Amino acid sequence: MRKRYILLIACVGVVLGWIVLGGTAAIMHKTSSTEFCVSCHTMQIPYEEYQGSIHFTNAKGIRAECSDCHIPSDPINYVITKIRASKDIYHEFVTGKIDTEEKYEEHRMAMAETVWEQLRANDSATCRSCHSFDAMDTYEQSEDAAKMHKYGIENNQTCIDCHKGVAHFAPEPELDSEAYNRVIAQTENTPADASTVYSIAPISIGELGSINPAVEMSVVGTSEAERTVAIAGYQMKGAEQVLYMGKGQRSIIAMLSDAGQQALEVGEFKSDEYGNEWRTAKLKAAIDAPVLASPDPLWGYAEELDNVYCSTCHSKIPANHFTVNAWGPVAKGMGERTDISELDLEILTKFFQNHAKDVAGH
Numbered sequence: 001m002r003k004r005y006i007l008l009i010a011c012v013g014v015v016l017g018w019i020v021l022g023g024t025a026a027i028m029h030k031t032s033s034t035e036f037c038v039s040c041h042t043m044q045i046p047y048e049e050y051q052g053s054i055h056f057t058n059a060k061g062i063r064a065e066c067s068d069c070h071i072p073s074d075p076i077n078y079v080i081t082k083i084r085a086s087k088d089i090y091h092e093f094v095t096g097k098i099d100t101e102e103k104y105e106e107h108r109m110a111m112a113e114t115v116w117e118q119l120r121a122n123d124s125a126t127c128r129s130c131h132s133f134d135a136m137d138t139y140e141q142s143e144d145a146a147k148m149h150k151y152g153i154e155n156n157q158t159c160i161d162c163h164k165g166v167a168h169f170a171p172e173p174e175l176d177s178e179a180y181n182r183v184i185a186q187t188e189n190t191p192a193d194a195s196t197v198y199s200i201a202p203i204s205i206g207e208l209g210s211i212n213p214a215v216e217m218s219v220v221g222t223s224e225a226e227r228t229v230a231i232a233g234y235q236m237k238g239a240e241q242v243l244y245m246g247k248g249q250r251s252i253i254a255m256l257s258d259a260g261q262q263a264l265e266v267g268e269f270k271s272d273e274y275g276n277e278w279r280t281a282k283l284k285a286a287i288d289a290p291v292l293a294s295p296d297p298l299w300g301y302a303e304e305l306d307n308v309y310c311s312t313c314h315s316k317i318p319a320n321h322f323t324v325n326a327w328g329p330v331a332k333g334m335g336e337r338t339d340i341s342e343l344d345l346e347i348l349t350k351f352f353q354n355h356a357k358d359v360a361g362h
Helices: 002-030 041-051 066-070 075-084 086-095 101-121 143-154 178-189 258-262 296-310 324-335 342-354
Strands: 196-199 209-211 216-222 227-236 239-246 249-256 277-287
Touching: 041 086, 041 101, 075 086, 178 296, 227 249, 239 258, 249 258, 249 324, 249 342, 296 324, 296 342, 324 342
Parallel strands: none
Antiparallel strands: 196 216, 209 249, 216 227, 227 239, 227 277, 239 249
């Protein structure tokens, strides 16, 4: 009889264990489905963003579901993530924290940063369940993509460092206008007898043309109302209306009219290794615009722009990673994906170009 009771208890235990564990597993699986995730009203916005992403529809016909990106597969992190997700139910039915589009946008940055931090902590484990550097055929990738993946490997970066907006819109970057106003305020500290000054915005030089932001200018004369400055750069044969920062370096420091070209002090054209002909060029002009005595305030502002408009979507790329000529199209291409202003993009581009790997240390 005693053996029968032991056997009966064991059988009951097995059945109860199967019901409890199996039921728990079934519930966990069911609540991890995309259908369950988007059943909440507040998930409509991210669901619509996901539907427009390559993870929802692509040439390969492979779809990444919500759980594939947001729930790690290893048991411990799986359970931790499920427990943490209970707060979503609380906010859905109790607080209504993101139950309107306005509320959702208000909290988008905080929610995004939470997910980004989780992915950094686990080395983008959910991404790596499908993607890996070892499986990449870099010959099938664009030149820029292959270059950035190589950079990521060499610098121990994780997927989320560069792919923050891969399935959902990244938070709209914003930079308070006060940041640039502080740069303008610094121009009041520029000594009247400063020998070198720097532009903070495009400067008209009348019939001669215009000088770009972040350009170094030597002061050759002053009056009560204006400074006479000299800028030195290079011209390329066939594009004489443009004054570049250096020989072979296509960082534009000034745009010249016909009168501006006639006013130049120039050297002789010499060919570079690519067959392009360059010559030194110097221009003197009178300006009355506010200027800085040091480029540091402008570079500080540019780093703020980098943090807001660049690092919101990917990890920060050092300025000395690219050459002067490479930074131009890179900055322009990335800038088109944001609402950065034309002036801010020019300042940011000049920051990168003035600290590029073929300029740094010179």
